[in-house]
Structures are given as C-alpha cells and as structure tokens.
Amino acid sequence: MTDLQIRTTPASGAAEKVYWRSFDQLAGTPEFQEILHREFPEGIADSSGLDDPVSRRRFLGVVAASVALAGMTSCRKPEREILPFNKTPEGMIPGLPNHYATALTRGGFGYGVVVRSNDGRPTKIEGNELHPSTNGATDSLLQAEILNFYDPARSKHVRRKGHEAPAGAGDHADHATAAAHPTNEDFRSFWSEHLKSIAGRAGEGLHVLMPPTTSPTLLRLVEMLRGELGKVRFHSWSPLGIDSVLEGTRLAFGRGLMPQYDFAAADVVASFDSDFLGADAPTLAWTRGWAASRxxxxxxxRVSRLWVAEATHTLTGSNADHRHRMSSTDVGLAVLALAGQLLVGGDPLHSVLSKFTGKLFADGKPSWLQSLAEDLKAAGGRCCVVVxxxxxxxxxxIGHAINVQLGAVAPGMTVSYVAPxxxxxxxxxxxxxxxxATAMKAGKVDTLVCLDANPLYDAPADLGIAEAFAQVPHTIHAGLWVDETALESEWHIPLSHxxxxxSDTVAYDGTPSVVQPLIxxxxxxxxxxxxxxVELMGESKDAWTAVRETWQERAPAGQPFESFWKKTLHDGVLPRSASSDVPTPPIDLIALKNALVAHTPAVPPSRDALEVVFRPCPKLWDGxxxxxxxxxxxxxxxxxxxxxxAVLVSRKTAxxxxxxxSDVVRVTVDGRSVEGAIWIQPGHADDCVTLTLGYGRRMDPHCEVAAGRGYDAYRVRTSTAPWTALGARVEKTGATYRLVVTQEHGTMEGRPLVRENTLAGFRSTDWKATDESPLGQMAKLHGHGQQESDLTKSLFVEQDxxxxxxxxxxxDLNTCTGCGACVTACVAENNxxxxxxxxxxxxxxxxxxxxDRYFEGVDTRVGLLTIQEPTDDPKVVYQMVPCMQCENAPCESVCPVAATTHTAEGLNDMVYNRCIGTRYCSNNCPYKVRRFNWFAFNSDNAPERKMQxxxxxxxxxxxxxxKCTYCVQRINAGKFRAKVEARKLKDLADIKTACQQxxxxxxxxxxxxxxxxxRVAKLAQSPLNYxxxxxxxxxxxxxxLAKIRNPRTES
Structure with a gap:
C-alpha cells in the first residue's frame, strides 16, 4: 500500500502523518486501485447514456476545422429582438439588481437575510450584516430556500379529498385543467358554514397544530382567536424543537432560559454531544465566534482549545483538538464525572456525584477528563461547557452548574442567559x-387544522398518529407541498413561501425582524x-395590515410610525432590540440534588443491545x-x-x-423496524448506530426529487426516547443498496495537499507551511534555504x-469548519x-x-516496510477546493480552440461559445476542478426554476x-460601481465572491x-500560507493557511 501514502513532514521518531479519504483508500481495495489507475471513475469517459452516434475517432477528425469556425463565430451577437421597458417600474433599473432585507425562519427563530432581486425575481439569498443572527453569512439551508421557493412541485391548487380533479388535471396541471380543482371560494364556503357549528360550541373540538413560532403578529392573532373561541386548542409541534434546552435550564435555575455562548472570548470549550458548529441553533453566530477564537x-x-465527546462524528467533533468517541449514554456519564472533578469541597452535589465518577473511572480509561478539568480551571472563567x-x-x-462553578456565567465572561x-x-x-394524539383517540377532536405541520411523517412512532388522524371528522392541512399529511386530509390549502x-419573527437572541415579500x-x-x-376567525384582513398593526406598538415614542416602518424594512432589523441578559441566576441545588439521587444511569450499550442515536440531517434538516x-x-x-x-456504525460494530x-440492515427498536444501508464511519462510537432524520418521504408523485431517497428514521423514533434509544437489534437482510459518496472523487494520489502543525510547534520554531512542499524540502536538502517561489522559475518570459x-x-484551513455552505452558495450564484x-x-x-475531507492517521516505518496504522478516532481536516486560477494554467496550453484563456488581470476565463468539449483541459488540470456538461442538464427546467x-x-x-470563475460577474459589477462613483475599488467592501460572502x-x-x-495580500505573506x-x-x-491545532500538552 505504499503507493497510497499522502504525507506531510515526518514527525518525530519513525512515525509519519498520512491523510486518507476513506477506508477503501486506506485498505487499498481493488475498487480504489481502479479509480487511481484510470484516474477517472469507470463510465466517465465512455458514451453510455449519450444518444450521439458520432464516435470519438470521427469527433477528433473534425477538430481542426472546428478551430477556425469557433474563432469566427464565438463572439457574434445573437440575432434576436429585445423589447425595453416603455415605462420603467419605480425603483428598478433594467439590468441592475435590487436588494431587500427580510428574514427567514427555522425552528421558530428568525434569521436576518438580504435577498437579491433581478427584474422583480428573487434570485439569491445572503446574510444581513446588520442582523446578529447572521452577521452577513448564511448556511446551506438558508441558501437552499430560494430553490424551495421556485420548486415546481410546490402545491398550486386547493385540494379536497373525495373531490379530486379528473385524470390530467392533477395538482400541477396547466391552467386549462386547473378549473377542475376546488377553489379558495369552495373552501371559504365550507369554512363559513362549519365555523357556525364550531362557534356554537365555543370552539370545542377545534384543534390547531402548528410549529413553534416567535412571530409577534401570528401570536397576537392566535390570542384573538382564543378570545373568540374560548375552547379552541393550539398545539405546538416540531420534531427538532428546543424543549430540552428550556427544560434543562428550568431544572438548573428554576426557570426556562436560553443559553448564550461567547465562543470568541473562550480559551477552552468542552462540548458534550453538542454540534454547535453544525445542527444546533444558533449555529451561524456561534460559528462566527468560534472561528474568531481560532x-x-x-x-x-491566540488559539482556543476545543474538547468534544460524542457518539456520531459531527462538524463540531471534526474540528476538535481533543475528540473522544463514546456512546451517548457514556457522554452523560462523562459530564457527571467531570462535575465530580470540579464541584468539590463543601458543594452539596459532590457527595452524590462521586458514585458516578467511580463507575466511569473504574477501568481507568477516562483520564482525559482529569486533563479537561485542569484545563477548564486554568482558564479562569474564559471557558464554557456546552451540553x-x-x-x-x-x-x-449539570452542564449549567459546571459553568457557574467555573465562573463563566458572569459579566464579560463566556456564558449568559436570556429569556426565551x-x-x-x-x-x-x-x-x-x-x-x-390522546384527544384524537378519545374522539374529542372534531376539526384538526395542521398549519405547516406534517405529523403523519414526523410525529413520534409510538403515538399512532396515522390511526388517530383517520378518526377525525374534518382535517385541514396547509403547507408548501402535498406531503404525507396533505394526502390524507380532507382539505389541503397551498401555503405561501x-x-x-x-410576517415577522424573532431571532434566538430576541432580535425582532419584519418578513417582507420579494414578489x-x-x-x-x-x-x-x-x-x-385570520380566515379561521371568519374575518378578512391582509397580512400587511396585520403586521403593521403589531409593529405600531413597537414604534419609539415621538417618532412617526411611517419613518420607523420604512427604516425597519430597509435595515431588516430593529436596532438594539435583543433581549437583555438575565442576571446570573443561582443554581437550584435542592432540585439538582434530588434529581441526581433519583437518577439511575442507563445500562451502557453492548454488542447484543445496541444504542440508536437520532440526528437531524445537516442537509435536509427535519425533512x-x-x-x-x-x-x-x-x-x-x-x-x-x-x-x-445511511445507517452509520463504527468499524468494530460493522x-x-x-x-x-451498502449492506441493508434491519434496525429494530421496541418492536418497530426500519431498513437502511450500512456506512462504516471512522470516529463513530462502538456498539452504537446513528439514524439520520429527514429522508424516506412519501409525498405527492410530483415531488420526484424526494421520492425513493433513503429510509424514514421517524418510524422508530418515539416520544419517550426522541434522541437515544437503548436495546436495539440490528440484523443483516441479505440485500444491498448502492450508496453514492464523493469522498474519493478528485483524489490527487501521492500529493502533500494538507499542511498543519500544533500551536506549540508553530510558536517554538521558524516553521513555515512552505517547508513541507517538495520544493521546500529540496531547498533544505541543498542547504540554501530558498523559498518555493525562488525555485519555480520559468524558461520563458511570463506575463507581468x-x-x-x-x-x-x-x-484558512484553521477556521473552515467543512459545513459546505460555500458549495451551495456557488450553485445558487452561478446557475x-x-x-x-x-x-x-x-x-x-x-x-x-x-x-475535501481528509482523515489523519499515522504511518510507522519498520525497517524498509511502511505499516499503516488506521485509527478508529482519526483527526479530520477540511479543504475547500475551487479553481486555483493558475498563472501558468496547464489547462490553457492543451485547449485546441483557446476556449480557456487568461485575462489581463490574470483570471483563467472560459469562453463557452468556443468550447467544443474535447475535455483536454480537464485531463490536464492537476486540481480536478473542471466540470463537463455531459447532458443538457438545464434544458428541461420548469418555468419556475428558470426564474431563479x-x-x-x-x-x-x-x-x-x-469551472469556478472567481465570480467574475461580481468583480465586474464592483469595478463598474467604483467607476460610476469615481472612487477606488475596496476589495472587502466592493467585491465578495459567493463562497466568501x-x-x-x-x-x-x-x-x-x-x-x-x-487583507488577502497580508494573508499571502503569512508564514502559514502555502x-x-x-x-x-x-x-x-x-x-x-495551514491548520494549527492546539492540543493540551501534559507537563
């Protein structure tokens, strides 16, 4: 396997770092060897799936003639007539985009965004720099909202069960057949009569199920409806709600509070089963703070230190300096053991905690907890424990109690709390x-309104929601898609995006925002x-009026409402409106001690009784x-x-x-089963399986993207064990299911791609990242200490x-968390x-x-042999790879038609009209960043999709x-804007690529x-730059910039 080693500078002794993408690469399987030998996977260069009868030989035979033709015709203006605006809409300049501040919600909380609008069409979502929830950034989920908005499978018509339109007039039929559908007037007629019956019972039997919301206007209307129909019941439901966060603080402090962590001020962070860089809100603000400390x-x-204990490899664990894999049950024991190390002396909890500490330390393994405890105490309050x-x-x-004990919950420190x-x-x-569910089974629900809720898909499996739902006489569903609940409801109402x-919403920190429409x-x-x-109340009022009525109460005294309203819409946020920190609350020692005395630790998982961990999907969220x-x-x-x-397991468990x-297994939890394909994940806890939520959808047939994707983990998730289930059984079914992973795509075999060092090593030596390149090592070998740039001289005169x-x-590899938001942003920006x-x-x-994601292992040399030592808890490095925009671009020299050329500013540009698809440039690109359109992927897009x-x-x-263009359209727009304003270009203010923004x-x-x-020029001179x-x-x-780790060094 020596031909697969990807090494950096040899470490001390005989060990040497090696980076690997997968177990297949590490084991040198025949499949991976085939990928390396062919360079491109099987099927990429053949004509399978193409309906073009022209052979490759014939195609190359006409290349010479096409060169001349391409040069003559590539830049002709299209012979098409265009029509200008006779009357330009107010505030719109044709060809120039407008930007509007608004907010999007997830999990009930608001995220401030700025949406670009081209000729009245929203086309791109960015973060609002004025809003504390985003600080100008977004994640892949917020970026993807623009595609949800233009999804051609969105519900377009009112539906009524038993009154379906005839064949050919489905939910996505054209306007000629749309008349066969029930209309809004049909629903209003039904509801006006039905409301009389409900009002006669003072609302008894009417239940409304909706996700958690912070919308002041919606909450005000809900209270108004309660006032009119006193017995109406509202239920809040989200499969990924923050119930436990509030209840955890309620147990600790006697009241429900929202923790706020200032990671930028922390020197030491200990995360126990918390993915604060990934799935746990508010991830954008917390990621910004953590990156500032790294x-x-x-x-x-200064570089902070991150300790992580978790069962499943998350983004937070991937970026840890010390990561310890363990079952979710053992994570809880580790928190109790850490508390036993920190809550000492006369603390009334110490004597109770000692029994848990003894159990966990019985085998002597968790000595790292002693080091962590010392690290936290040495931080002097500039630390935090996140559970x-x-x-x-x-x-x-207990995690909150630890933070109080450490002095982290104090003004100017790292932890604070706000009222929810x-x-x-x-x-x-x-x-x-x-x-x-209990009310439905008892026959107490006459009318159920599911407002943007989908309980027939994501409700706990032990409640029997589907059977109870069928017993309700009248069911009404409102949603963006015809989903599982919509298909079984009497009425379905399309919901607007x-x-x-x-509308309006409130962020995690209490900052309110107005949601305004772009179209x-x-x-x-x-x-x-x-x-x-409003319609359920039997009234007629548009949402704009309702929102303005709510915000009139927020207008400052003495300021005209219209000016306040316009300013709020313009900025997208109410300045200085975040919730104030709650004074340091005292720990409820009596409640905690009683809970500890009554607590019986769960039996650790074993080979015959596995632990199942449920996790939200970082891409699909809750589905x-x-x-x-x-x-x-x-x-x-x-x-x-x-x-x-996939069903994620460790190598030992597999x-x-x-x-x-790819083996299909049956996972059984409390008599309920689900089948999914196995994926062996390095860094996963033993005797534990992870099920990812959000897949296995059973929606309307028009939702083709979701159809047949993965398994539905909600089928085995219960209300009593929503995150961790014990005693599970996993059986091999004998079937296989093909999983597609991209971790081996773009493999650059045998090349030193990632460079890293420890903080101590970086500070104590004159180490530079360039020292680890072959050129740097060659310079040292010859003893003249030259830099990389000194050894890359050309034989011909190059462009100045x-x-x-x-x-x-x-x-910066040190702050990149690997979230992938840059990938989605590039997709949205560049079509x-x-x-x-x-x-x-x-x-x-x-x-x-x-x-690219690399696992880090170690090679040990024994004599002339190199033995790879795979680890089940490897370190991880993420590396974003766009086009390198090479000044000596190897792709340019092989293109027969000059379709890829250099601009005067040194950008490696593509001239699409010249390209004849030889793919020589792709073969000659050492970074494997060029992409070829094998089919007309955009030709069959629906009209809605083209609007994006x-x-x-x-x-x-x-x-x-x-390929990547460095967002050349943004560069040109910035230069034009600076020229019009007669000023110099400021790179940070005027131009940001999509991945940067x-x-x-x-x-x-x-x-x-x-x-x-x-800033970019200064970073290019850093000793970490390579x-x-x-x-x-x-x-x-x-x-x-090379990655710098900050592990604790024991004295």
Whole structure:
C-alpha cells in the first residue's frame, strides 16, 4: 500500500502523518486501485447514456476545422429582438439588481437575510450584516430556500379529498385543467358554514397544530382567536424543537432560559454531544465566534482549545483538538464525572456525584477528563461547557452548574442567559403532540387544522398518529407541498413561501425582524399562516395590515410610525432590540440534588443491545428540504454521502454484525423496524448506530426529487426516547443498496495537499507551511534555504501582473469548519445544474468548488516496510477546493480552440461559445476542478426554476466545459460601481465572491494581491500560507493557511 501514502513532514521518531479519504483508500481495495489507475471513475469517459452516434475517432477528425469556425463565430451577437421597458417600474433599473432585507425562519427563530432581486425575481439569498443572527453569512439551508421557493412541485391548487380533479388535471396541471380543482371560494364556503357549528360550541373540538413560532403578529392573532373561541386548542409541534434546552435550564435555575455562548472570548470549550458548529441553533453566530477564537496568522496569535465527546462524528467533533468517541449514554456519564472533578469541597452535589465518577473511572480509561478539568480551571472563567440538547435534562442542568462553578456565567465572561421569546417559552412540543394524539383517540377532536405541520411523517412512532388522524371528522392541512399529511386530509390549502408573504419573527437572541415579500405569490391560491388564521376567525384582513398593526406598538415614542416602518424594512432589523441578559441566576441545588439521587444511569450499550442515536440531517434538516435537489446532491460534511442517508456504525460494530458498506440492515427498536444501508464511519462510537432524520418521504408523485431517497428514521423514533434509544437489534437482510459518496472523487494520489502543525510547534520554531512542499524540502536538502517561489522559475518570459488588479484568494484551513455552505452558495450564484444520483456515481457532478475531507492517521516505518496504522478516532481536516486560477494554467496550453484563456488581470476565463468539449483541459488540470456538461442538464427546467437563474451568468449548454470563475460577474459589477462613483475599488467592501460572502467562519478571503494593504495580500505573506501543488509551477492564485491545532500538552 505504499503507493497510497499522502504525507506531510515526518514527525518525530519513525512515525509519519498520512491523510486518507476513506477506508477503501486506506485498505487499498481493488475498487480504489481502479479509480487511481484510470484516474477517472469507470463510465466517465465512455458514451453510455449519450444518444450521439458520432464516435470519438470521427469527433477528433473534425477538430481542426472546428478551430477556425469557433474563432469566427464565438463572439457574434445573437440575432434576436429585445423589447425595453416603455415605462420603467419605480425603483428598478433594467439590468441592475435590487436588494431587500427580510428574514427567514427555522425552528421558530428568525434569521436576518438580504435577498437579491433581478427584474422583480428573487434570485439569491445572503446574510444581513446588520442582523446578529447572521452577521452577513448564511448556511446551506438558508441558501437552499430560494430553490424551495421556485420548486415546481410546490402545491398550486386547493385540494379536497373525495373531490379530486379528473385524470390530467392533477395538482400541477396547466391552467386549462386547473378549473377542475376546488377553489379558495369552495373552501371559504365550507369554512363559513362549519365555523357556525364550531362557534356554537365555543370552539370545542377545534384543534390547531402548528410549529413553534416567535412571530409577534401570528401570536397576537392566535390570542384573538382564543378570545373568540374560548375552547379552541393550539398545539405546538416540531420534531427538532428546543424543549430540552428550556427544560434543562428550568431544572438548573428554576426557570426556562436560553443559553448564550461567547465562543470568541473562550480559551477552552468542552462540548458534550453538542454540534454547535453544525445542527444546533444558533449555529451561524456561534460559528462566527468560534472561528474568531481560532484565527491565527502570526506566531504570537491566540488559539482556543476545543474538547468534544460524542457518539456520531459531527462538524463540531471534526474540528476538535481533543475528540473522544463514546456512546451517548457514556457522554452523560462523562459530564457527571467531570462535575465530580470540579464541584468539590463543601458543594452539596459532590457527595452524590462521586458514585458516578467511580463507575466511569473504574477501568481507568477516562483520564482525559482529569486533563479537561485542569484545563477548564486554568482558564479562569474564559471557558464554557456546552451540553447538547439531545442529552437528558439532568445532564444539561449539570452542564449549567459546571459553568457557574467555573465562573463563566458572569459579566464579560463566556456564558449568559436570556429569556426565551414569546411562543418558544413553553417548550413543550413533545407534550403537545402527545396531548393531541390522546384527544384524537378519545374522539374529542372534531376539526384538526395542521398549519405547516406534517405529523403523519414526523410525529413520534409510538403515538399512532396515522390511526388517530383517520378518526377525525374534518382535517385541514396547509403547507408548501402535498406531503404525507396533505394526502390524507380532507382539505389541503397551498401555503405561501416566506419570500412571498408579510410576517415577522424573532431571532434566538430576541432580535425582532419584519418578513417582507420579494414578489407576489407565484401560485394565486396560496396564503400565509397569518392570512389563514385570520380566515379561521371568519374575518378578512391582509397580512400587511396585520403586521403593521403589531409593529405600531413597537414604534419609539415621538417618532412617526411611517419613518420607523420604512427604516425597519430597509435595515431588516430593529436596532438594539435583543433581549437583555438575565442576571446570573443561582443554581437550584435542592432540585439538582434530588434529581441526581433519583437518577439511575442507563445500562451502557453492548454488542447484543445496541444504542440508536437520532440526528437531524445537516442537509435536509427535519425533512423539509427533501425535495430540494441542491441539498440532496451536496455531499454530507463528514460521510460525503449524496442523495441518501445511511445507517452509520463504527468499524468494530460493522465487524461484529458481519456487514460492509451498502449492506441493508434491519434496525429494530421496541418492536418497530426500519431498513437502511450500512456506512462504516471512522470516529463513530462502538456498539452504537446513528439514524439520520429527514429522508424516506412519501409525498405527492410530483415531488420526484424526494421520492425513493433513503429510509424514514421517524418510524422508530418515539416520544419517550426522541434522541437515544437503548436495546436495539440490528440484523443483516441479505440485500444491498448502492450508496453514492464523493469522498474519493478528485483524489490527487501521492500529493502533500494538507499542511498543519500544533500551536506549540508553530510558536517554538521558524516553521513555515512552505517547508513541507517538495520544493521546500529540496531547498533544505541543498542547504540554501530558498523559498518555493525562488525555485519555480520559468524558461520563458511570463506575463507581468505587477500592475493593475491581480485577484487572489486565501482559504484558512484553521477556521473552515467543512459545513459546505460555500458549495451551495456557488450553485445558487452561478446557475450550476444538479445531475442526479446516477451521474454523481459516474463522477459527473457539476459543483465548481468542493470541500475535501481528509482523515489523519499515522504511518510507522519498520525497517524498509511502511505499516499503516488506521485509527478508529482519526483527526479530520477540511479543504475547500475551487479553481486555483493558475498563472501558468496547464489547462490553457492543451485547449485546441483557446476556449480557456487568461485575462489581463490574470483570471483563467472560459469562453463557452468556443468550447467544443474535447475535455483536454480537464485531463490536464492537476486540481480536478473542471466540470463537463455531459447532458443538457438545464434544458428541461420548469418555468419556475428558470426564474431563479442569475442573469449575469451564462446558462451553459451540453458539451461545454465549465469551472469556478472567481465570480467574475461580481468583480465586474464592483469595478463598474467604483467607476460610476469615481472612487477606488475596496476589495472587502466592493467585491465578495459567493463562497466568501456565505462563509459563517470567514474562512475565505478574496481581493487584489497587488494592493499591499488588502487583507488577502497580508494573508499571502503569512508564514502559514502555502500553495497546493506549488512544485508543479502552475502558480495558483488560490492559496491556503495551514491548520494549527492546539492540543493540551501534559507537563
């Protein structure tokens, strides 16, 4: 296996670091060897699936003639007539986009965004720099909302069960057949008569199920409806609610509070089953803070230390300095043991905690907890312990007690608490859904309104919701899609998207925002939740009026409401409106001690009684993005899995079960079973399986993207064990299911791609990242200490880029969390098509940039042999790889038609009209970042989908090569804007690439390398800066900052 080693500088002794992408690469399987020998996966260069009868030989025979033709015709103006605006709409300049501040919600909380609108069409979502929830960044889920909005499978018509339209007039039929559907007037007629019966019973029997909301207007209308119909019942339900967060603080402090962590101020962070960099809200703000504590460019910089204990490899665990894999049950014991180390002396909890400490330390393994305790105490309050919401309430409460004991809960320190916003403060979503199920089974529910709720898909499996739902006489569903609940409801009402509705919301920290529409509803029958609640009241009022009525109460005294309203809409946020910190609350010692005395630790999992851990999907969330092709095709951050979920296990557990990757297994929990394909995940806890939520949808047939994707983990998830289930049984079915992973796509075998060091090593030596390249090592070998740039001289006179703009990019491996938001942002900005699972399996995905994930292991040399030592808990490095924009671009020299050329500013540009699809440039690209349109992927897009396209970026045709352009359209727009305003270009203010703008960790920096005062030029001079494959002398403009780890060194 020596031909697979990817090494950095040899470590001390005989050990040497090695980075690997998968167990297949580490084991040198025949499949992986075939990938290396062919360089491209089987099927990528053949004609399977193409209906073109022209052979490759015939195709190459006409290349010479096409060169001349391409040069003559590539730049002709299209012979088409265009019509101008006779009367330009107010506030719109044709060809220039407008930007509007609004907010989007997830989990009930608001996220401030700015939406770009081209000629009245929303086309791109960015973070609002004025809003504390986003600080100008977004994640892949917020980016994907634009595709949800334009989803052609969205519900377009009112539906009534038993009154279906005839064949050919389905939910997505054209206007000629749409008349066969029930209409809004039909529903209003039904409801006006039905409301009389409900009002006669004072609302008894009317139940409304809706997700948690912080919308002040919606909550006000709900109270109004309660006032009119005193016996109406509202139930809150979300499968990923924050109930346990509030209940954990209630146990610790006697009241429900929202914890706020200032990671930027923390020197030491201990995370126990908390994915605060991934799935746990508010991830954007927390990622920004954590990245600030890790950013280092010079030797005297400060770097925080992150400890993580978890069962499943998450983004947070991937970025840890110390990561310890253990079952979710053992994570809880570790928190109790840590508390036993810290809560000493006269603390009344210490004597109770000692029994848990003794159990965990019986085998002597968790000595790392002693080191962690010392690390936390040494931080002097500049630290925090974060216990995830998936841990039991007692464990979370103990985590809060630890923070108080450490002095972290104090002004100017790292932990504070705020009161939860109205609508979230109850935190009883699981209790509410249980109460609703009980009422339905008892026959107490006459009318059930599911407002943007889908209980027939995501409700706990032990409640029997489907059977109880069928017993309700009248059921009404309102949602964006015809989903599982809509198909079984008497009435279905299309719901409008937040980009086409008036509403309001409150962020995690209490900051309120107005939700304003970018466009009139695409589908006329749709309405917003506010409008639907008004309709349930039997009134007629538009959402704009209702929202304004609410915000009139928030206008400052003495300020005219209209000026306040316009300012709020313009900024998208109410300044200085976040909730004030609650004074340091005292720990409820009596409640905690009683809970500890009554607590019986769960039996640790074993080979015969496995632990099942449920996790939200980082791409599909709770399943609402299942019909979003961007999210389905984007690889999951750690597994690099696309279009499916898998049953995740460790290598040891897979061996115990006798299974391999892609084997289908049956997971049985409390008599309920679900089948899914196995994926062996490095770093996963033993005797534990992870099931990912959000897949296995059973929606309307028009939702083709979601159909047949993965398994439905909700089928075995119960209300009593929503996050961790014990005593599970896993059986091999004998079947296999193909899983498509991209972690081995773009493999650059035998190359030193990632560079890293420890903080102590960086500070104590003159180490530079360039020392680890072959050129740097060769310079040291010859003893003349030259740098990489000194050894990459050309034999011919090269283009001089020392004047004018010289665009470049620096990617910080130390702050990049691997979230993949940059990939989705690039897709949205550059009209990149999705190709489907089959094409991805052939390595035909079209992403212009990718995030490579490497596991770090060790090679040990014994004599002349090199023995790979695979570890079950490897360290992880993420590396974003866009086009390198090489100054000596190897792709240019092989193109027969000059379709890829250099601009005067040194950008490696594509001329799509010239490209004839030889793919020579792709074969000659050492970074494997070029993409080829094997089919006309964009030709069959629905009209709604085409509305999302960025008009400043060409939609490419079949047979054309494409790649990252450094968002050249944004560069040109920035230069034009500066020219019009008669000023100099400021790279940070005027130009941000899509990947740079979206990044919550600010790991991407772009700008003019010739401007010595620019941030990108300064980073390029850092001792951590290096160029990937610099020894090839391609002179890439994209460079990296090496990763610096900060492990604790024992004295």
């Amino acid at each position: 950013r280092i460019t010079e030797r005297e910089g 995830g919401p998936r841990q039991p309430l007692l464990i979370q409460a 916003p109205a609508g979230i403060d109850r935190g009883v979503t699981f209790g509410d859904i249980v109460e609703l 937040e980009l086409e509705q008036w 009139a509803p695409l589908h006329a029958p749709s309405r917003s939740p506010i409008e639907l609640i 609402r993005y299942a019909n979003n092709s961007w999210q389905q095709e984007t690889p999951s951050p750690v597994e690099r899995l696309t279009w499916d979920n 061996g115990d079960l006798g299974v391999a990757n 880029y020392s004047t004018g703009y010289r665009w470049g990019m620096v990617i 990149i098509p999705m190709v489907g699972k089959e094409s991805v399996s052939r390595n035909r995905e079209m992403f212009w940039n990718r995030v 396209f960025n008009p400043d970026v060409t939609v490419r045709a079949r047979g054309v090569m494409e 979206v990044c919550p960790a600010e790991a991407v920096t772009f700008g003019d390398l010739n401007d010595k005062d620019s 160029a990937m494959l610099a020894d090839l002398n391609v002179k890439p403009r994209t460079t990296y």
